[in-house]
Amino acid sequence: MRAYLVTTGVMFALVAVTHVWRIAVESRALATDPWFIGLTIVAVLMSVWAFRLLRTATPRAIDRT
Numbered sequence: 001m002r003a004y005l006v007t008t009g010v011m012f013a014l015v016a017v018t019h020v021w022r023i024a025v026e027s028r029a030l031a032t033d034p035w036f037i038g039l040t041i042v043a044v045l046m047s048v049w050a051f052r053l054l055r056t057a058t059p060r061a062i063d064r065t
Contacts, residue, residue: 002054009050016043 019040023030030036 001057005050005054005057009047009054012043012047012050016040016047019043 019030019036
């Protein structure tokens with residue numbers, strides 16, 4: 001379970017960083033697209049959630065599966 005949470009957190013963080021990078025490099029017009037901003041926020045929240053679960057879960061609960 002621990003590997004899953006780390007992998008999920010890293011993948012969503014990479015999506016969020018890539019979105020911010022695209023705004024900086026390609027066009028500021030992406031920053032006005034509500035879908036793009038919404039998906040960026042969702043990626044950040046999913047990454048934070050995965051790392052929070054990893055930090056707050058007990059070792060027995062994580063290693064049970």
